[in-house]
Amino acid sequence: MAIAEINVTLKPALLDVQGKTVLKALHQLGHTSVQNVRIGKFITLEISDALAGPALQQELDRMCQQLLANPVIENYEIVITATPGSQPGLAVTAPAPAMAVTSPLLNP
Amino acid sequence: MAIAEINVTLKPALLDVQGKTVLKALHQLGHTSVQNVRIGKFITLEISDALAGPALQQELDRMCQQLLANPVIENYEIVITATPGSQPGLAVTAPAPAMAVTSPLLNP
Amino acid sequence: MHFGIILFPGTNCERDCLHVVQNVMGQTGRIVWHTQTDLSEFDALILPGGFAHGDYLRTGAIARFSPVMESVAEFALLGKPVIGICNGFQVLCEAGLLPGALRRNAGQHFVCKNHWLRVEDNRNIFLQLTNPGDRLLMPIRHGEGSYYADPDTLLEMESGGQILLRYCDDDGDVTDAANPNGSVGNIAGVMNTTGNVFGLMPHPEAASEPILGCTDGLLIFRGMMTLLAPTTALTSDATVTGVGSNMFIASDVSAP
Amino acid sequence: MLDKALALGMTEAEYHKVVEILERTPTATELAMYSVEWSEHCGYPRSRALLKTLPKLGRYASLSGADTGGIEIEPGLFIVFKMESHNHPSQVEPRQGAATGIGGIIRDIFTVGARPICNLDSLRFGTLDEAKARYLFAGVVDGISFYGNAMGIPTVAGEVAFNDCYKGNCLVGAMSVGVVRTEDLASSSAAGAGNSVMYFGNATGRDGIGGCSILASHEITDQTQRPTVQVGDPFAEKCLLEACLEALKTGAFVSLKDMGAAGLTCTTCEQAAEGGVGMDIDLALVPLRETGMEPYEIMMSESQERMLGVVKKGREAEVIDIFQKWGSHAVVLGQVTEDGVLRIRQNGELVAEMTAKSLADAPLYTLPTQVPEYLAALNDFDLTTIPQPRDYGSALLQMLSAPNIASKEWVYSQYDHMVQINTLILPGQGDAAVLRIKESATNKGIAVKADCNSRYCFLDPFLGAQIAVAECARNLVCVGAEPGGVTDCLCFGNPEKPDRFWQFTRAIEGIVAACEHFHLPVVSGNVSLYNETPESVIHPSPLIGMVGVLDDVNQRVGLGFRDVGDHIVLLGQCRDELGGSEYLATLHGLEAGRPPELDLDRELAVQKLTLAAIRSGLAKSAHDVSDGGLAVAIAESCIAGNIGASIEIPPEAEVEVNTRLDAVLFGETQSRVVLSIAPQHLEQLKAMAQHVGVPMSYLGSVGGDKLTLGDDRAGVLRPLAVISLEELNRFYRGAIPALMS
Numbered sequence A, B: 001m002a003i004a005e006i007n008v009t010l011k012p013a014l015l016d017v018q019g020k021t022v023l024k025a026l027h028q029l030g031h032t033s034v035q036n037v038r039i040g041k042f043i044t045l046e047i048s049d050a051l052a053g054p055a056l057q058q059e060l061d062r063m064c065q066q067l068l069a070n071p072v073i074e075n076y077e078i079v080i081t082a083t084p085g086s087q088p089g090l091a092v093t094a095p096a097p098a099m100a101v102t103s104p105l106l107n108p
Numbered sequence C: 001m002h003f004g005i006i007l008f009p010g011t012n013c014e015r016d017c018l019h020v021v022q023n024v025m026g027q028t029g030r031i032v033w034h035t036q037t038d039l040s041e042f043d044a045l046i047l048p049g050g051f052a053h054g055d056y057l058r059t060g061a062i063a064r065f066s067p068v069m070e071s072v073a074e075f076a077l078l079g080k081p082v083i084g085i086c087n088g089f090q091v092l093c094e095a096g097l098l099p100g101a102l103r104r105n106a107g108q109h110f111v112c113k114n115h116w117l118r119v120e121d122n123r124n125i126f127l128q129l130t131n132p133g134d135r136l137l138m139p140i141r142h143g144e145g146s147y148y149a150d151p152d153t154l155l156e157m158e159s160g161g162q163i164l165l166r167y168c169d170d171d172g173d174v175t176d177a178a179n180p181n182g183s184v185g186n187i188a189g190v191m192n193t194t195g196n197v198f199g200l201m202p203h204p205e206a207a208s209e210p211i212l213g214c215t216d217g218l219l220i221f222r223g224m225m226t227l228l229a230p231t232t233a234l235t236s237d238a239t240v241t242g243v244g245s246n247m248f249i250a251s252d253v254s255a256p
Numbered sequence D: 001m002l003d004k005a006l007a008l009g010m011t012e013a014e015y016h017k018v019v020e021i022l023e024r025t026p027t028a029t030e031l032a033m034y035s036v037e038w039s040e041h042c043g044y045p046r047s048r049a050l051l052k053t054l055p056k057l058g059r060y061a062s063l064s065g066a067d068t069g070g071i072e073i074e075p076g077l078f079i080v081f082k083m084e085s086h087n088h089p090s091q092v093e094p095r096q097g098a099a100t101g102i103g104g105i106i107r108d109i110f111t112v113g114a115r116p117i118c119n120l121d122s123l124r125f126g127t128l129d130e131a132k133a134r135y136l137f138a139g140v141v142d143g144i145s146f147y148g149n150a151m152g153i154p155t156v157a158g159e160v161a162f163n164d165c166y167k168g169n170c171l172v173g174a175m176s177v178g179v180v181r182t183e184d185l186a187s188s189s190a191a192g193a194g195n196s197v198m199y200f201g202n203a204t205g206r207d208g209i210g211g212c213s214i215l216a217s218h219e220i221t222d223q224t225q226r227p228t229v230q231v232g233d234p235f236a237e238k239c240l241l242e243a244c245l246e247a248l249k250t251g252a253f254v255s256l257k258d259m260g261a262a263g264l265t266c267t268t269c270e271q272a273a274e275g276g277v278g279m280d281i282d283l284a285l286v287p288l289r290e291t292g293m294e295p296y297e298i299m300m301s302e303s304q305e306r307m308l309g310v311v312k313k314g315r316e317a318e319v320i321d322i323f324q325k326w327g328s329h330a331v332v333l334g335q336v337t338e339d340g341v342l343r344i345r346q347n348g349e350l351v352a353e354m355t356a357k358s359l360a361d362a363p364l365y366t367l368p369t370q371v372p373e374y375l376a377a378l379n380d381f382d383l384t385t386i387p388q389p390r391d392y393g394s395a396l397l398q399m400l401s402a403p404n405i406a407s408k409e410w411v412y413s414q415y416d417h418m419v420q421i422n423t424l425i426l427p428g429q430g431d432a433a434v435l436r437i438k439e440s441a442t443n444k445g446i447a448v449k450a451d452c453n454s455r456y457c458f459l460d461p462f463l464g465a466q467i468a469v470a471e472c473a474r475n476l477v478c479v480g481a482e483p484g485g486v487t488d489c490l491c492f493g494n495p496e497k498p499d500r501f502w503q504f505t506r507a508i509e510g511i512v513a514a515c516e517h518f519h520l521p522v523v524s525g526n527v528s529l530y531n532e533t534p535e536s537v538i539h540p541s542p543l544i545g546m547v548g549v550l551d552d553v554n555q556r557v558g559l560g561f562r563d564v565g566d567h568i569v570l571l572g573q574c575r576d577e578l579g580g581s582e583y584l585a586t587l588h589g590l591e592a593g594r595p596p597e598l599d600l601d602r603e604l605a606v607q608k609l610t611l612a613a614i615r616s617g618l619a620k621s622a623h624d625v626s627d628g629g630l631a632v633a634i635a636e637s638c639i640a641g642n643i644g645a646s647i648e649i650p651p652e653a654e655v656e657v658n659t660r661l662d663a664v665l666f667g668e669t670q671s672r673v674v675l676s677i678a679p680q681h682l683e684q685l686k687a688m689a690q691h692v693g694v695p696m697s698y699l700g701s702v703g704g705d706k707l708t709l710g711d712d713r714a715g716v717l718r719p720l721a722v723i724s725l726e727e728l729n730r731f732y733r734g735a736i737p738a739l740m741s
């Protein structure tokens, strides 16, 4: 079983209001060395072994573009790791670049 | 400047209502090899160089327990990386274990 | 006129919309389950408010894959009117039928209150019964209503007359203080380029009856039923615009 | 097994009783089932006898005794309602605790076939100067907002109070109201051997295991003794709601019950016991979310968004179709049996077997009571030692910004209070919320409110509980509704301590006395005991929720003053009463004295007069005088109406002789209402008041953009305060946002 960890982040050009609020709160708590906070989503997928290699990467890309991220405002990054315990050394890291590929349905 | 990436996840025993719904949607979209989805938060902090080493790790721990995670229902994991571009090889990985330490703010 | 009102699991304003269509406007309407794909019986579609699929992941993200959505897109391609209210607006944006996206309110809280809106453009079926600069009063009830589109898109929308409503104060001024959710340019409602798909965060169906204290929302539904007037000058109906009032209590109690 | 029973919160005697019933040692599953079903949360062993004394009859035909109760507002049309607490879970995890509290009470409403039309919330926290209290307050409001809004049910009214006594135990009372036609009322009583026992909704996990017996029925002494937090899924609940209402319409159901505390245990044994039948179910068929769950875990799980029902044999498929359409589980677990025995199996093998009745009939205890030691000294506190304010203007502003009085807009603006487009008087605009009932054939509406001044209850639980009922009814009357029925949510400390049980007993006696006098039935309710920790004990808090009826929904008024020149009058009399007031607490840091007296006849007369004034169209606004007294009530009417007022308390005003000025302005004498009327109606109203023997005073008039207060009792005007509307607003509406930002 593969595990994919997906970080969905707000595009850098967008103001992260929630992050700003958290930054303020951290400062109020005395954590003044924090200079910036951005808040995104951390999605973990468990995927059956049926999928692997480039096909897996491709399918994950599609999931992100279709559903898991909104290309108008978000970027995403995919990290595929093996199932915990099984050959941890094999972890494959494949950060996808900021993508805004639109699917057919998005712009009919 | 250090960058800390924090993954905040719902404790495994708790129902992840979002994950459950997203899993269903992924299946309907044909991504049937996905077996489980959990959705958490991905928080990126930029921290001034004033803090480093174990002190940095400690302060991040406190931030998570106080504010960034809710220890009653969430776990968190902290990864500290150097500022992008500057000595990426130095990245320190320090996954924190599932913690349920109560913080002053949350439980004074 | 026959309205189709789309019901996704988690939608919760479908009955309110049906009430207005049938009991206030005297038209016919039917609630359409999200797996239905034949929409040919309808003259207009309403995507009502609510929390389709719990709004989990992102508002509208899952709903836009419902089978009915392809039919909604085809319906729109035919030039027939489609209005998305609140969650319906979010679904239309996710589906790409409207530009932009809706994010969490800047204040981080859900906001429920009556709010003034300024009419930006009336050269469309939806707002043809109003005049530019009119103030309309309607409830806003959302947690994720902060509208965003990138600067280029916004420019296009401005020049294309696609921005229809902005949040304003009771003087009709569009100010930061009168922005309830951090929307770019105080945008409350936008239209597609072909002028037949309209999305807005406020709830016109909750402002369509005197007993609720305000009837400004009805102008929008009535507009959808009226053939587009050749020019923007609509004098006879102009008197009913901007009638938003704060009389939410006992406005219709007659003194002896 | 005895040690296990004790760990599960049973007494030794209870364990022996189980052995006696079963005539053998119980299995783990059986023990778990008895422990949860006999806990205070489910079986009410300590409170049941007292609850039986609550009146059931009123002006409207009523329904009680089931999951939820209600009143028939017109032939064939019932309004059902109930309030329930979720205190302990909210203290542990405020957002999820409050959310699942809302979820639970909503299920109680649609379980009887009613469509929920509004929710209310009654909240109590420690004082907002403490970070923990702010965290809990913000989390609870967020939880109610998150769950209630997604359900498409407006949260239209409620109350919030802050007091140190709640710092270790916040209170979250959630009330839900639904509408149902008589023919659609669903039963909770199983019947018909061979019919299918079916499970609906979310899958079962280890949520809140032991929560109801180990947690909710005991003091939390050890903060680490945390059960699994239950996570609310409003989307699943919304689908469950729609599926249940749709499926109930088919007529395929015999009975239905929601799984709340004690989940499967409670729903199997109570439905079976009520119908005098048994059930035979197999837990292997229960949809599970986690692996390796033991039978006792499945039977005790408090996973949310689940129901158990009995479906007529042969009609299962039709029901399953509907639930599947809504994406909800629907599975047959077993059958109804004739013999009254509950048989719980795991893959066919028996894991528990007992009569349903033996579970459902929890033991009954009578506990000793004792007057608390603190009481005499507090009641006898000498109030003449209290200095009067030097500046009444700043005193009023201080009162208006006290969190207990200040606007709760920060709360209700986070709640969708308009969805379903029935809310005609919104929160903050009237003493109660008013909703139209679209189902009514005659333009009927309802008014709803929740109330309880727990400071009064602390100083005198009997009187305090009476006042809670009276104030709630007065609030309904002030919007033009006839009070129709009551639900209660009785939150108290550890009943095994005699002084706490005395409070509980006296409070129930107070509710009974007031409800009988007002001819109001208590149609439903809930008990939450053990609300104490070593650091704090809650004040007795019998939260009261009430529903009233407007025969014509167009005859409603708000609390805001309306037109320049209108006369402001006070119904009722001001007396020298400051005990237990918000004024004493806010300006003098005191909780002492005796609560204001309550004359039930006077109260009823004032309510009848107010209602008559509204129905006849005389009253243009009505606001009851409660926390903060007369000055606060008048300021609130100015703020709500966005118009000023000028008040000069005249020599002939109905003020008891020798009443202190601070008591006139801030005292909380009961049975008072401030009305505004057109000048030409003053004489008519006077005549009406005289007729029913209610004192009435002219106080001043509406107009301008400031509130002017003066005392003219001595015949020489003493100016007291001049405050601009803008300033009133800033203090009243700004206070809570400032504390929470």
Ligand SMILES: Nc1ncnc2c1ncn2[C@@H]1O[C@H](COP(=O)(O)OP(=O)(O)O)[C@@H](O)[C@H]1O
Binding pocket: D120, D121, D122, D123, D155, D156, D157, D158, D159, D160, D405, D408, D409, D411, D412, D426, D427, D428, D429, D430, D431, D432, D433, D451, D475, D624, D626, D627
């Ligand atoms: N927790 C709450 N949820 C919803 N509405 C609330 C809440 N607390 C207060 N409100 C609303 O604020 C207004 C004032 O409430 P309150 O001060 O309790 O009134 P009163 O003093 O007349 O009993 C009412 O409309 C009430 O319903």
Ligand SMILES: [Mg+2]
Binding pocket: D404, D405, D626, D627
């Ligand atoms: Mg009040």
